Amino acid sequence: MEEAGVMESPDYVQTSLAGAMALGLEPGSFYRNAYPGSLNLLMTYRDGCRANCSYCGLARQRRGEADNNTFIRVKWPAYKLAAIMETLSRPPQAAAAKVQKLGRICISMITHPQAAADCLTIVRQVQAAAQLPVSVLASPTVLTDPGTFFQELKAAGAERIGIAVDAATPELFAAMRGRQVSGPHQWDTYWAAVEQAVRVFGRGYVSVHLIVGLGETEQNLVQTIGKAGDYGAQAHLFSFCPEPGSLLSQQQPPAYGQYRRCQLAAFLLNRRQIRPDDVSFDMQGKITGFGHRLNELLGENLASGEPFMTSGCPNREGCVACNRPYGNERPGPVLRNYPFRPETQDINIIKGQIWDD
Template identity: 75%
Template sequence: MDNIGRLESPDYVQTSLAGAMALGLEPGSFYRNAYPGSLNLLMTYQEGCRANCSYCGLARERHAAPDENTFIRVKWPAYKLSNIIEILMRPPQAAAAKVQRLGRICISMITHPEAADDCIEIVKRLSDATPLPISVLASPTMLQDASAFFRDIKSAGADRVGIAVDAATPELFSATRGQAVGGPHRWETYWESIEQAVKVFAKDYVSVHLIVGLGETEQAMVQTIQKANKYGAQAHLFSFCPEPGSLLSNHKPPSLGQYRRIQVAAYLLNRNQITADELCFDAHGKIISFGKQLDALLGDDLAAGQPFMTSGCPNREGCVACNRPYGNERPGPVLRNYPFQPGDSDIQTIKGQIWDD
């Protein structure tokens, strides 16, 4: 399709508000200096996303007021890709300090027929222009040949892939993303794509995004995290937060205790320190024990608060770049994913939340 005169990919992309601020394209400051380590780019088309996920700000049937036309509750302004590349290519002495903090670029596809080909083109343009590592958050529904697509984006310059399964069970997936809400996504398609992505990018170079609090039990989420690990993928967690105008706009976020326990479980499972069978659950599927005391399982990592920091793709030094500042909550004292290393007072707060529902 000819997109001349239209703010569409591959020539245009949206960026998160935090990303736009880091590039100097939007004004603002970061609470507790939580600068983003990854530039998150979202593909964009005039027709929008063809999916209808019940929790998503991009959903086809979302009904929101003009001032609530957001994604993850913030605006995602659109910019010309060439302008973003120009900013990223500035020499270190000319680049703003916020830009210098960026350690990765992540390109998110949306459910649109042209997204796969355009994504490959965007990866190539960015890879040719900047040394920053590049991730792609792929939409399996749009991939006619997942294996070929993953080979193409790897050849174009991507080094990692993410796939947002989001829902922890096939039943919840259908109810929130599939046939029950008139959506095109299918559970089996997503897991088949994860399998193909791992074959192309290798073990631990693929991530599975999961949203805690869509209605699953803690036991079901733990089992799905372990499923992702068995496929060779790492699980990256998000806490449900309602989008105004979405079908789940009145659905409550999970308790802090629920989210903290899943963070601990994911941290241990991703590192092969435990298996799901070692955890104990009550009759409602709630975690009541990790098999050992957390101090013994986590040691210095617990003291440093690492299980409660945002899980995401790393920079070239191996540190998490995709810290997504305040992607799960408004800036403030109650944080779910810490976009920085928690301080001593934060650690004490977190410890008090793990078993407090």
């Protein structure tokens, strides 16, 4: 929609600050040259998202001035989709170096009645203009027939689907996203969408997003990663980071040790090197072992730091494109998700954190 002073999808989309910088639309530099490998496009509407998730910057009842609102802690400026596509469609010799590093486009729906139809329109336009694989982060709550919608998305050119379950248990889901916060989302609706997405796109082409640090135990998280794997989906982890103005703005992020152990579990479970039953826990649900020595399981991957790099959809070469630079914290010497391959000093820090809270 395009009216005077109104910027709405499908004509307009928001993009992360990192994405806008990569396109040359915002000034700035990337700490340690952590250029984004994926351009994340967020759908936008004048009346906003209809959900009210307690940790989210898009929440319907978020406190604060709308003009100062952020999402994942940074601003997401809105641009005309056609202008973004024009930038991406330039021949390599005319494209900026940062643009050439992009290996995927991800379109994120929000919980809005127009989102499903508009998402299809955006996917078709993106597919026609950009020579990049396309992912969609779907909002199951607004899908009346998920199976048909996913078939239409695939026909439009989407290659992968993400479902942001976020909370690791039904109880936390209800408390953070459902009735307890006057939100519309339901645990069963999300997992039914995961099942339908795998049927349409195939095993390994669907991802489930999970946030570490919403109040779950590590055992809860391992069980839910296993559940995603049973459906044929990969689990991609995010570390909780308090969003100003959200209901959880005063909650602290998880300890580094907690997040590192969950990263190791996700890495091993996604690759089916272990099953959830192989992981051992203490009485508080904290991981105490993985059934085998880590070095035997991970080999060179542990030395390279790969389990601690951002997990996300790949580029055409099979490397992670959705590296989301500094989406979990501000740039600094100690990161939760590394948007690049960790260096020796990074790996030494990481190894010291795994069993230390």
